[in-house]
Amino acid sequence: MNNQLLIGYDDRHTFLNRLSGSTKLLCFVGLSIIGMMTYDTRYLIGIMIFSLIVFHFSKIKYRDVKFVVNVIIGFSVLNLVMVYVFAPHYGVSIYGTEHLLLGSANHYFNLTTEQLFYEFNLLLKYTFAVPLALIFLMTTNPSEFAASLNKIGISYRVSYSVAIALRYIPDVQNDYRTISLAQQARGFEMSKKANFMTRIRGGVQILLPLIFSSLDRIEVISQAMELRRFGKGKKRTWYMAQKFQRNDYLALAIVALLIIIGIALFKVNGGRFWNPFKI
Amino acid sequence: MTAPLISFKDFSFQYNSQTEPTLRHLNLDIYPGEKVLIAGPSGSGKSTLGRCLNGLIPQSYPGKLTGQAVINGHDISHSSIFELSMDVGTVLQDPDSQFVGLTVVEDMAFSLENDQQTQPAMQQATAKWAQTLDLNQLLTHRPQELSGGQKQRVSMAGVLIDNSKILLFDEPLASLDPASGKASMALIDQLTHTEDLTVVIIEHRIEDVLQQPIDRLIVMQDGAIVANDRPETILRQSLMAQLGLREPLYLSALKLAGVDLDDCTHLDSLAALTVPNLTTTLQQWTAGVTLNTPTVHADPLLQITDLNFGYSPDKPIIKDLSVTLNRGEMISLVGQNGTGKSTLSNLITGFLTPQSGALTFNGKSLADQSVKERADHIGYILQDPNQMLSKTLIYDEVAAGLTLRGVAADEIEERVLATLKVCGLYEFRHWPISALSFGQKKRVTIAAILVLRPEMIILDEPTAGQDLQHYTEMMNFLTQLNRDQAITIMLITHDMHLMLEYTDRTIVLGGGNILMDAAPADVLTNETIIDQASLAKTSLYTLAEQHQLNPTEFVAKFVQAEREAR
Known part of the structure; x- marks a missing residue:
């Protein structure tokens, strides 16, 4: 893929x-x-x-x-x-x-x-x-991306959320695809055969499950991050930062x-x- | 006597969002170096107990807390998650969703970064743990690209790097194939000794955890601890079934053969198990059971010929695959993670288009049928029900497919209500979907497909994340559909219990093709296939071998006897 x-x-x-x-x-x-x-x-x-x-x-x-x-x-x-x-x-x-x-x-x-x-x-x-x-x-390197944002003065929380958002784009795309196909299997015609309005309405049908599954992801990842002490200090170091x-x-x-x-x-x-x- | 490392005294906890306490008056001591398994059905409070251990309760999940819980000298009600994370390393259930770093090595170093360690210190620590957990070749890979077992090792490295002395695993086996699960359990056991760890495993697949020695088994029910003893003692009392847990297969076999458990020693470990005259008893039992002739299904429903598929031409996922599924069969589709099980079902349902090959359903070609048209005959139920549910009310969800197909309103109502009754959801029909449990949601998705009256249903891991009671209900329900309405059912699964006890035919995928297509008992007693497809020997097989029985015959007879008893 x-x-x-x-x-x-x-x-x-x-x-x-x-x-x-x-x-x-x-x-x-x-x-x-x-x-x-x-x-x-x-x-x-x-x-x-x-x-x-x-x-x-x-x-x-x-x-x-x-x-x-x-x-x-x-x-x-x-x-x-x-x-x-x-x-x-x-x-x-x-x-x-x-x-x-x-x-x-x-x-x-x-x-x-x-x-x-x-x-x-x-x-x-x-x-x-x-x-x-x-x-x-x-x-x-995307791994260095957050580190460099942080280095020029943007808070590491914001920097990291940008990096995480980038990392989740492919996952969310996959989710979207799966959900869309599952909805089509239920009978929403989403292919080019259907007219514009039907496809828009179909898109809305996908949105709800997509939002819920994304919210689940966010909850799990934020717990995982907290359990590994993200947010403990005012600063953090970066493994990938270059001198x-x-x-x-x-x-x-x-x-x-x-x-x-x-x-x-x-x-x-x-x-x-x-x-x-x-x- | 050493002081306990983890100590709960008359501890109760109630989530702010709940009206009843989830944990009631727990008293529990865990000592340094112990390896403890916490088991219990869904909703028994075992996950909540896990959250108390790592500090998510009361920090991330606020609630009312009474009594006392002390972990390595820290009272959880006064400690932050960060402090507790130095004592307790947590490996969450789904490794995919907990990776933070973009590469393996960054993910390993994540907590050190948060501790503001210097780069040389981090490099040293990651190198050490990459060595211990055999991750050296994978350091620059994206964690998402790895196999299930490798992912789990990365998660473990990410918490072991803190040198915390308590390791907490939340359902470590849930997303692993049987062979990786076995390897994972062995690794945990090894680390317990070499790294001097105290290990707490939350898992309901007791037999799989017991492949390695466990010091103590704690069983929870309705928020209370109902058993807390050496596994052998609990197994001997035959408490498992009553408590909604599955007992190890070999134990069920012993009981079937009429062995008195009081005569046995080392009940928790098949390798060390000693029972007087066991060989004779088992041989007598086997001789006494005659195998029924299996029902023959000879009416072809779905024919697949020379199917080929791959995202890129040099890496085919499905290669010249041909198979025929007959009407009324109950089939299990098994194989290693990433071997193309889901790809095959996506090809059948039209989610993916094959490069070449033919699919015929009921004698008609599927090639020119859209996803929607195929769905009228073949229902596909995804593993995660949240990806399928798009309405807020159960009734609307189940009715959606019919409404879109333009069925008359009174017929919709009749069919939806009838389906809801079959699925045991009739009483909930006006409920919002968000109020349902995971298992109930799964059932709603099955109802939503069933209402379209498909001739065949494909289910991806239908029982994942469900305890024995819900598992049994779900499978009885599917068996009933299969028997009474002659619906052909194909289950994609890692659960060998499931394939053994509920399906009649097992298709083993591997290397893009079918490795074996036979009765489940034949598959699970074929060592070559077990190896190639990352399955694992069941304890029945080992038991049969130990006592000079024909394993295939013994397993088949056991399954038959179990089904008759059901």
């Missing part, structure tokens, strides 16, 4: 795999924040190229992430279109000039270079963050440098936007 999640960890024997999970999480979060804040196109292109190069080194195969990437592209395009539909003049108001490409200035839907440029910046933001997120998820090594400090230093450049550019540009129209 396919127990892989949507995005699966695999040891691909690269330096990225050997970095500690916390390093990767910190780098990912740090770069994402600065990338989301800045609208300096030069900077965004720079970190996009950086993230694509790192992605190349991670040896993640495109076909492993095809589905996720397609979904993200779909949503990004939709998002860009919606930004245009709801605020076609936003670029103009940011950059202060108006270079018309299509339509006239009085029309709501016209196209300006400023708007295109603004949306191009948005596109860059999406593209640079996606490879980073994929790298983090696909090169971090910071030279490469970790190196990676953090590079990312810190990138972030400092980003912040410095705020000063240079006198704000978050780099304006090529104002000469």
